[in-house]
Each structure stands twice: as structure tokens, then as C-alpha cells.
Amino acid sequence: MATEVAGAHGHDEPDHLAPYLSPEAGRGIKGWLLTLDHKRIGLMYLVSTLLAFFMGGVFALLVRLELFAPGRTIMSAEYYNRAFTLHGAIMVFLFIIPAVPGALGNFVLPIMLGTKDVAFPRLNLLSFYVYLFGATFALYSIISGSVDTGWTFYTPYSTTSNTSVVSMVLGAFILGFSSILTGLNFIVTIHKLRAPGLHWKRLPLFVWGTYATSIIQVLATPVLAITLLLLAAERTFGLGIFDPALGGDPILFQHFFWFYSHPAVYIMIVPGMAVASELFATFSRRAIFGYFAIAMSSLGLALVGFLVWGHHMYTSGQSEFATTLFAALTMLVAIPSGVKVFNWTATLYKGSIVLTTPMLYALSFLILFTIGGLTGLFVGALSVDIHLHDTYFVVAHFHYVMMGGTVMAFVGGILYWWPKMTGKLYDESLAKKGWFFVFVGFNTTFLIQFIMGSKGMPRRYYDYLPQFETYHKISTVGSWLLLVGFLLTAWALIKSIRSGEKSPPNPWGSAGFEWQGTESPPVMQNFRVTPTITRGPYDYHLCSDEELFDGFPEDAEK
Amino acid sequence: METMQLPPQWSTFARQTDWLFYFIYWLSVVLFVGIIGVALYFVWKYRRQPGVKAEPTGHATVLEITWTVSPLALLAFLFHMGFRGYIDMTVAPADAMEIRVRAKKWAWDFEYPNGGHSNVLHVPVNRPVRLTLSSEDVIHSLYIPAFRVKKDAVPGYYTTMWFEATQVGETDLFCAEYCGAAVGTTEVSEGDPPVGREGNRRHVGHFSMITKVRIHTMADYNTFLESILRPPVDPATGREATPEKWGEILYRAQQCNTCHSTDGGAMTGPTWRGLFGRQRQFTDGTSATADANYIRQSILQPNSKVVQGFNGVMPSFAGTLRDNQVDAIIAYIRTLN
Ligand code: HEM
Ligand SMILES: [Cu+2]
Ligand SMILES: [Cu+2]
Numbered sequence: 001m002a003t004e005v006a007g008a009h010g011h012d013e014p015d016h017l018a019p020y021l022s023p024e025a026g027r028g029i030k031g032w033l034l035t036l037d038h039k040r041i042g043l044m045y046l047v048s049t050l051l052a053f054f055m056g057g058v059f060a061l062l063v064r065l066e067l068f069a070p071g072r073t074i075m076s077a078e079y080y081n082r083a084f085t086l087h088g089a090i091m092v093f094l095f096i097i098p099a100v101p102g103a104l105g106n107f108v109l110p111i112m113l114g115t116k117d118v119a120f121p122r123l124n125l126l127s128f129y130v131y132l133f134g135a136t137f138a139l140y141s142i143i144s145g146s147v148d149t150g151w152t153f154y155t156p157y158s159t160t161s162n163t164s165v166v167s168m169v170l171g172a173f174i175l176g177f178s179s180i181l182t183g184l185n186f187i188v189t190i191h192k193l194r195a196p197g198l199h200w201k202r203l204p205l206f207v208w209g210t211y212a213t214s215i216i217q218v219l220a221t222p223v224l225a226i227t228l229l230l231l232a233a234e235r236t237f238g239l240g241i242f243d244p245a246l247g248g249d250p251i252l253f254q255h256f257f258w259f260y261s262h263p264a265v266y267i268m269i270v271p272g273m274a275v276a277s278e279l280f281a282t283f284s285r286r287a288i289f290g291y292f293a294i295a296m297s298s299l300g301l302a303l304v305g306f307l308v309w310g311h312h313m314y315t316s317g318q319s320e321f322a323t324t325l326f327a328a329l330t331m332l333v334a335i336p337s338g339v340k341v342f343n344w345t346a347t348l349y350k351g352s353i354v355l356t357t358p359m360l361y362a363l364s365f366l367i368l369f370t371i372g373g374l375t376g377l378f379v380g381a382l383s384v385d386i387h388l389h390d391t392y393f394v395v396a397h398f399h400y401v402m403m404g405g406t407v408m409a410f411v412g413g414i415l416y417w418w419p420k421m422t423g424k425l426y427d428e429s430l431a432k433k434g435w436f437f438v439f440v441g442f443n444t445t446f447l448i449q450f451i452m453g454s455k456g457m458p459r460r461y462y463d464y465l466p467q468f469e470t471y472h473k474i475s476t477v478g479s480w481l482l483l484v485g486f487l488l489t490a491w492a493l494i495k496s497i498r499s500g501e502k503s504p505p506n507p508w509g510s511a512g513f514e515w516q517g518t519e520s521p522p523v524m525q526n527f528r529v530t531p532t533i534t535r536g537p538y539d540y541h542l543c544s545d546e547e548l549f550d551g552f553p554e555d556a557e558k
Numbered sequence: 559m560e561t562m563q564l565p566p567q568w569s570t571f572a573r574q575t576d577w578l579f580y581f582i583y584w585l586s587v588v589l590f591v592g593i594i595g596v597a598l599y600f601v602w603k604y605r606r607q608p609g610v611k612a613e614p615t616g617h618a619t620v621l622e623i624t625w626t627v628s629p630l631a632l633l634a635f636l637f638h639m640g641f642r643g644y645i646d647m648t649v650a651p652a653d654a655m656e657i658r659v660r661a662k663k664w665a666w667d668f669e670y671p672n673g674g675h676s677n678v679l680h681v682p683v684n685r686p687v688r689l690t691l692s693s694e695d696v697i698h699s700l701y702i703p704a705f706r707v708k709k710d711a712v713p714g715y716y717t718t719m720w721f722e723a724t725q726v727g728e729t730d731l732f733c734a735e736y737c738g739a740a741v742g743t744t745e746v747s748e749g750d751p752p753v754g755r756e757g758n759r760r761h762v763g764h765f766s767m768i769t770k771v772r773i774h775t776m777a778d779y780n781t782f783l784e785s786i787l788r789p790p791v792d793p794a795t796g797r798e799a800t801p802e803k804w805g806e807i808l809y810r811a812q813q814c815n816t817c818h819s820t821d822g823g824a825m826t827g828p829t830w831r832g833l834f835g836r837q838r839q840f841t842d843g844t845s846a847t848a849d850a851n852y853i854r855q856s857i858l859q860p861n862s863k864v865v866q867g868f869n870g871v872m873p874s875f876a877g878t879l880r881d882n883q884v885d886a887i888i889a890y891i892r893t894l895n
Contacts, residue, residue, distance in 0.1 A: 070753070077739035077754060077761035150736050156713060157696040157738060244714025250697060251712065284604070287615040290622050315699060315708045315734075317717040320648050324641060331633040335626060342625045345593055348600035352612040355601070363601065367594055374586035381582060381636050383575045383643025387564075387706040390699060390734040454563045454579070456703025460736040461765035463753040541614040 016525040021423065025524040036121035037524060041128050042107030043421065046414070048131065049103055052094035057486070059087035064445070064479040067472045070463060080462040081148035082163070088151035093172050094135055096406055097264065100271030101182055101217075102131070104413050105210050107421060109186060111514040111522060112204045114195025114531045119188040127181035130174060137171030140164075150460060152261075155242035155253040159234050166232050173228045176221040179267075183217030186210055197533035204512060204537040205281075205294055209274020212298035216263045216270075216305065224260035227253065251316055258309035265401070266305040270298050272365065272406035273340055275413040279362035280344050282416070282510040284351030285548070287538035290343040297336035304332050314382065315389050327382045334380070337373045341366065356508070357431040361412025364439050368404025372397060375450065390460075393453025396446045404442060411438070411489065418493065419507045420514060423521040424500030426492050434488030441481030448474045509548040512537045516547060568725045568773070569705035574643045576706075582636065647707065650720035654688035657681070661691065661698035661711035663737055664767040673878055674786030675811065677749075679731055679771045681723055682779040688720040699735035702771055710735055723773040731771050739763025787880055805890025808883055817872065820894055827872060828865055834892045839866040850888050857884055 018024035240246025310326030452471040691711040709719035743759040754761035817826040860872035
């Protein structure tokens with residue numbers, strides 16, 4: 001396949017039919033930094049978001065270590081407050097929001113659509129640099145005194161804190177633009193650049209999920225931008241918008257903030273669901289049950305997500321009427337989430353299931369997201385939430401959703417598309433060991449936090465009363481298991497780059513467009529000829545044996 | 559069983575809230591075991607086997623509509639139950655006893671109807687109590703797990719909450735809204751919560767904004783209310799503090815120390831060192847000797863005479879301080895000569 005030698009091309013002119021990673025496709029560091037190729041931009045996003053994950057992870061480990069024993073363990077209270085703020089802010093703004101769309105979305109989406117690139121390749125590169133620019137502000141804030149406000153920046157704490165709030169807030173403001181640009185680009189790409197024959201009903205669910213996410217990004221992020229700008233202006237010029245000492249209203253900030261940040265929860269989880277759908281289909285060799293319902297429930301979440309922000313403010317003193325209304329609407333969110341869980345489970349029925357590492361992550365996603373969703377019922381029920389709000393129960397709940405959901409799907413997705421991205425296979429048994437530690441470590445860290453929270457342990461506490469010590473100890477040990485798990489997984493990937501076997505075009509035997517139509521790694525223009533789509537991405541029953549088993553190492557032997 | 563996961567049920571709200579908690583709990587256990595059990599069974603039953611292909615996915619519209627629509631009933635029920643509990647927590651009975659709560663970094667101040675203050679919350683058992691909260695700086699949140707209640711104290715607003723304790727005893731009260739930490743450490747003194755220790759010093763912040771709720775019988779409660787208007791009893795000797803000593807305690811407890819020094823240095827207000835008996839000049843040109851009557855008037859009507867070189871920013875303590883407390887402060891000021 002890839003044996004055709006690239007023909008005549010100018011000295012600097014990249015060869016559009018060379019594998020995108022090869023020197024012919026753009027030389028040296030400049031070939032990467034100025035690339036307009038969505039695949040290279042995707043990989044750059046992958047590296048940067050993984051670095052952010054690493055940094056956020058280091059802060060998480062420090063936070064957990066401090067809580068290992070009562071009293072001061074490794075740092076003072078002031079630094080603890082900085083550590084958990086940076087953990088939260090980095091994980092949210094630098095890692096989880098850009099991770100799946102930026103890294104996996106950029107790489108896979110255009111290939112799934114059968115197109116050469118996204119609609120606006122330059123805008124795509126710009127969004128990456130805007131991301132880096134925003135990240136620089138955040139880093140500057142960290143070294144110039146850091147922030148101690150919590151990632152929520154609640155006023156008037158944030159307007160009076162003498163830490164480096166303005167640069168962090170500007171960082172988040174700028175990162176928001178990166179998010180908007182990516183979203184816009186994807187929406188246009190999905191509308192305009194689908195290959196012939198790829199009508200909406202044939203769109204892979206990853207594309208549907210990314211589409212829903214993009215809509216939220218474009219509509220909600222500007223509100224965050226304005227809020228953060230007002231906050232920065234209040235700090236710099238002393239405008240009285242949020243600070244009651246200046247005649248402002250601190251509750252107003254919470255409304256603005258959650259008007260973005262609740263929808264942002266779906267910016268974080270919907271891409272995870274999108275990846276999981278692909279994993280379930282491929283490793284069960286079966287079309288997703290209720291394809292239409294899954295696609296529409298993503299859009300449903302996007303819509304309802306805009307109407308429930310007040311459920312973060314039940315105890316804030318907002319009016320009882322508002323509280324009641326938000327509580328009722330919040331219950332509706334459970335429906336689309338439930339529908340998805342039922343559909344994924346039904347997909348497994350009469351499938352042909354193989355437990356590769358990506359599939360193990362998909363199943364972990366299903367299990368952990370179900371726990372995250374069910375515990376959402378506790379905090380959704382008004383009277384119970386009054387007790388649980390701002391305790392460790394909530395900390396556990398959102399980690400089950402964000403880490404148990406999105407991060408599991410993200411890691412699963414990286415492993416799944418790794419052979420396509422790099423052209424190399426990774427060591428399954430090493431990756432499986434990594435998965436084991438991640439899964440066990442995650443539950444050890446966070447399951448216990450539900451109990452500690454329902455017993456009344458508030459969050460963002462530097463220290464605790466004696467009755468909570470055992471729980472905190474167990475949780476901290478869990479964080480070490482998680483570390484082992486991620487290190488093993490990272491090692492499996494590094495080993496694959498250095499000495500991994502070459503991957504066939506379709507190592508999993510998937511019917512997905514990205515596996516069927518391209519080489520591993522794809523050529524710079526993705527396809528040698530523009531593909532015409534004649535069946536759906538999950539039509540396993542229409543695939544020939546050869547298409548499914550092409551190059552699948554285990555099956556080849558049989 | 560009742561309290562397997564939750565704190566003891568010490569208020570009239572606890573049972574209702576806990577019922578809903580455990581209802582959702584067991585519902586979740588059933589749903590989780592059901593869904594994940596089925597999923598794992600499928601994973602095992604339909605594991606890939608040579609020569610066996612997956613069956614194409616069909617349609618099951620009825621099934622899909624069922625699992626989309628039927629949860630609605632359950633969700634409506636959960637909302638209804640949560641709403642009921644919430645409304646009970648919102649509407650305080652008309653005969654509730656009032657306590658005023660002032661939150662600030664990183665301590666609570668509770669003021670009782672008789673004008674007395676304390677840093678521990680004292681309430682009677684079996685009697686509704688309504689708290690009116692405010693904050694002097696950032697947002698705090700008053701949280702009593704054993705009562706299942708929580709409410710934010712927001713600067714620039716009044717918020718209210720109420721509860722009725724059902725059990726005599728002592729339980730924890732936390733700040734649940736993040737409010738920062740002090741720079742460095744301070745000395746440990748008696749009554750500080752047992753958190754944030756570093757050797758014999760302690761860190762202070764959001765996590766140390768913890769105190770206790772003491773729930774008394776009505777008789778004990780009345781004794782308590784009396785006691786906060788009288789000099790505190792020294793536990794070692796069992797005797798009441800002297801007026802001078804009480805005055806010194808009030809100097810700190812009533813925050814006179816934020817404006818007045820006792821070492822001769824001027825702050826927002828004049829120092830108290832050497833004040834008693836000295837000649838005072840006022841902004842309106844008059845003058846007087848600082849005797850007991852003058853000091854009493856300065857505390858109760860501070861703006862009637864404003865000392866030269868200062869602004870009339872001192873709040874009046876009329877209605878806050880009782881006669882015997884004013885006397886104690888005067889006695890204390892006399893000791894500073
Ligand atoms: C993977 C992605 C993760 C995301 C998106 C995430 C997100 C968050 C967020 C948003 C917060 C709230 C921060 C705040 O209260 O301001 C938080 C807190 C926290 N996270 Fe994570 N987290 C992740 C992973 C982890 C890991 C791996 C650990 C432990 C090993 C961890 C431990 C904690 C702890 C201890 C807190 C502080 C709780 C508190 O004091 O309130 N997180 N996280
Ligand atoms: Cu929300
Ligand atoms: Cu506080």
C-alpha cells in the first residue's frame with residue numbers, strides 16, 4: 001500500500017500522499033509548528049493536554065498527600081489552597097475541556113467525515129496557539145504568586161484575595177476563545193465537508209457527540225468570557241459589580257459563572273460519551289443500539305444543560321421559587337444520561353465482544369459513569385442536597401463523572417486510535433496492567449469520599465476532625481495506585497513509539513470509516529482518492545470478512 | 559442502620575431527609591447491580607468466539623420508549639420528596655426563637671435575644687430556632703451535619719435558616735463555603751478546634767472555622783442566657799471573674815481592640831492607656847475630664863463628643879452592652895493607668 005514512492009515535488013513542498021508523520025509531509029520542527037494538517041495539530045493538542053493532565057495530577061497528589069495525616073503534613077494552609085485551586089483550574093481549563101475535542105476530535109473527525117481537513121485549517125492552528133497563549137497566562141499566574149480562590153473564582157473572595165487572580169482569569173478567558181474556535185470549526189466542517197454518501201443518519205456517534213459539544217462551546221463560552229472579564233475589571237479598576245463593599249452583588253457572579261460552568265460539564269462529558277460509543281461498537285462488532293437516541297440525547301443534554309445552572313446555588317440564598325424551578329429541571333438531565341447507559345448495555349447483547357484495553361476502559365466508563373449519574377440523583381433531590389452540598393460527596397460525584405467518565409473514555413480513545421495516529425501497536429499486556437491500577441486506584445480514592453461526605457466532611461479543607469482520618473488515609477493510598485496505573489500506561493505508549501510493531505491499517509477489525517479507508521498512519525491528505533460512503537460506520541453485517549479481519553493479528557493466525 | 563452513612567439524627571428534618579437519602583441509595587444499588595450485572599453478563603456470554611459473528615442490531619422501539627419515559631415518574635417522585643423537605647426547611651414557625659449569626663474570617667459570632675454573645679452556638683432542645691446570617695467579608699456557609707441544614711452567609715445580604723433540635727448534647731458546626739486561610743501560624747489557645755496543628759502552633763482558615771452546637775434543656779438554656787450577661791466563671795476556682803478581668807475579656811470579645819490599643823499607640827481610635835482622669839479636647843472646641851460618666855457616654859453615645867484628631871466612626875454600643883458590662887469595661891480602663 002504505502003510502497004508507492006512519492007513522486008516529484010519541490011524542495012519545501014510537502015508530499016500530500018506521504019504518511020503524515022514522515023519527513024516528506026513537512027520537515028523538521030517548522031513542519032510541525034506551522035502545519036495546517038488537522039492530524040498534526042491533533043497530536044500537538046494531545047501532547048499539550050497530556051502535559052496539563054500531568055501537572056494537574058501532581059497538584060492532586062500533593063493535595064492528597066497533605067490530607068494523609070491530620071495537622072500539617074507537607075505544606076501550610078495557604079499553599080494547600082493554592083494546590084487544590086491549581087489542580088482544579090488546570091484539570092478543567094487546560095486539560096479536560098480541550099482534551100477530547102482538541103486531541104482526538106482534531107485527529108479523527110475529518111477522517112470520519114471522509115475529508116482532507118477541517119473547514120478552516122488556519123483557524124484550527126490559531127486555536128492551538130490561542131490555547132498555548134492562554135496556558136502561558138495560567139503558568140505566569142502560578143509562578144507570580146499563584147491563585148487560591150478555587151477554580152470557581154467566587155466573589156468577593158476572588159476580588160479581595162491578594163494572589164495572582166487576574167492573570168489566571170485572563171488565562172481562562174483566552175482559553176475560552178480557543179474552545180470557541182475549535183467548536184466553530186467543527187460545526188462548519190460537519191455541515192459542509194461530509195464525503196459523498198455520508199448523510200446525517202450515517203454520521204459516526206463520535207461526530208454527533210462532537211457536534212453537540214461544539215454547539216455548547218460556541219454558545220456558552222462567551223458568557224464565561226464576559227464574567228471573567230468583569231471580574232478582572234473589578235479587581236483592576238474597582239468597579240462595583242460583584243463586591244458588596246462596592247455596591248455589587250456576589251450572587252450575580254455565581255449565576256454568571258454557573259450559566260457557563262454547568263453547560264461546561266457537558267462540554268466535558270459529552271465527548272467522553274462520544275468516544276465510548278465508538279469503543280462499544282468496534283469491540284462488540286455491532287451497531288450501537290438506539291443510534292438515533294444516542295445522537296439526539298447528546299443534543300438533548302446540550303439543550304437542557306443550559307437550564308439548570310441554579311442547582312449549584314440551592315444554599316446560596318437565591319429565591320425559593322428559583323431553587324424549586326431549577327430542581328425540577330435538573331431531574332430532566334437524568335433522562336438522556338439514562339438512555340445512553342441503557343443503549344450501551346443493549347449494544348453488548350449478541351455482540352462479538354473482545355476485552356482489549358480500550359474496551360476495558362469503555363466498560364470502566366460505563367460502570368463509573370453510572371455511579372456518577374446515580375449519585376447525581378442524591379444531589380439533585382433538594383432536601384438531600386442541602387446536606388451534601390459542598391462536602392466530599394460532591395467531590396466524589398464530579399470525579400466519578402469527569403474522571404470515571406471522561407478520562408476513562410479519553411485514555412480508552414487514545415489507546416484505540418493510537419495505531420492510527422502513530423502507525424504502531426502498543427503492548428496490550430502492559431496497558432492492561434496499567435488499566436487495572438487505574439481502575440482499582442480510582443475507586444479506592446473516590447468511593448470512600450461518598451461516605452466521608454455524607455458523614456459531613458466539607459470540601460476544600462486543609463485539615464479534618466479526627467472522625468474523618470481513616471477515610472482520608474484510604475483515599476490518599478488510592479491516589480498512589482492511580483499514579484502507578486498512569487505511569488504504566490504512559491510507559492506502554494512510550495515503548496510503542498520506540499519499539500512498537502508496525503500496525504496494519506485496521507488492527508481492530510472495525511467497520512469505522514477512519515479504519516476502513518486509510519492507512520496507518522494516514523497519508524497527509526488522509527485519502528488517496530476521495531471516498532464515497534456506501535454504508536454506515538457500524539454496518540458490520542455488510543462488511544466482508546476481509547474488511548473486518550484485515551491485519552487483525554490474532555485473527556490472522558486462525 | 560439508620561445512620562450507616564449519615565450523622566446522628568438530631569433535628570426534626572433529619573428523618574425526612576434521611577428517608578429520601580436511603581430511598582435513592584437503595585434505588586441506586588438496585589439500578590447499578592441490574593444494569594452493570596446485565597452488561598457484565600453480556601460481556602461474558604457474547605465474548606468473541608471463532609466462527610461466531612455478532613448479530614446485526616435491530617430496533618426495539620417499545621423498549622426504547624419505555625426506558626425513556628418511565629424514569630420520568632420516578633424522577634417526579636424524587637423531585638416531589640426533595641421539594642417537600644426543602645419547603646419545610648424554608649418556612650420557619652412563627653414562634654421560632656431568633657439568633658443572629660455574624661460570620662467573618664474565620665470565626666462565628668452568635669448573638670442572642672438578650673444581647674449576649676458567644677462563639678459556640680447554644681440552642682434549646684425541642685424548640686424551633688431561626689438564625690439570621692450575615693457576613694462581614696466573604697461568603698461563608700453555616701453547616702450542621704447532625705441537623706442536615708446548611709445556609710450561606712453572604713456579605714450584603716441577610717439569609718435565614720431554621721431548625722429544631724431533638725436531642726440534648728453537643729455536635730459539630732462547620733463553615734462549608736471556602737473562605738481562604740491566614741498567612742503563617744498562630745498560637746494555640748484553649749477552645750480552638752483540633753485542626754491545622756503544626757507543633758504547638760496552628761494554621762487558621764476555612765478548615766478551622768469549626769465550632770460546636772450545644773443543645774440544652776430549656777432550664778439549662780435559660781441559665782446559659784443569664785450567664786452570658788454575667789462575668790464568666792473561671793473553671794479552676796469556680797468563681798466569677800473580677801469586673802476588671804471581665805472588662806478585659808469584653809475588650810476583645812466586643813472587638814474594641816480593633817480600634818483601641820492599650821499600649822499607648824493610636825489606632826482608628828485613641829489609646830486607652832492613661833485615659834482615665836485625663837483632660838479631653840473635642841472637635842467642637844469643648845473639653846472634659848475622662849471620668850466614669852464620660853467613658854460611659856463615649857460608649858453609649860460615641861458621637862455626642864468626638865475627640866480631637868479622630869473621626870466619629872465609633873459605633874454605638876447602646877443595646878449591645880448592659881450596664882454591668884459597661885461598668886466592667888470602665889473598671890478595666892482604670893487599670894491601664
Ligand atoms: C482527571 C481529571 C480530574 C479532574 C477533571 C478533576 C477535577 C477537579 C475539580 C474541578 C476539583 C474541584 C477543585 C475545587 O474545589 O476548586 C477537584 C478537586 C480535587 N481533586 Fe480532582 N480532578 C481530576 C483528577 C483527580 C485525581 C487523579 C485526584 C487524586 C489523585 C484528584 C483529587 C482531588 C482532590 C483531593 C480535590 C480537592 C477536594 C477539595 O478539597 O475540595 N483529582 N478536582
Ligand atoms: Cu451543574
Ligand atoms: Cu468560612
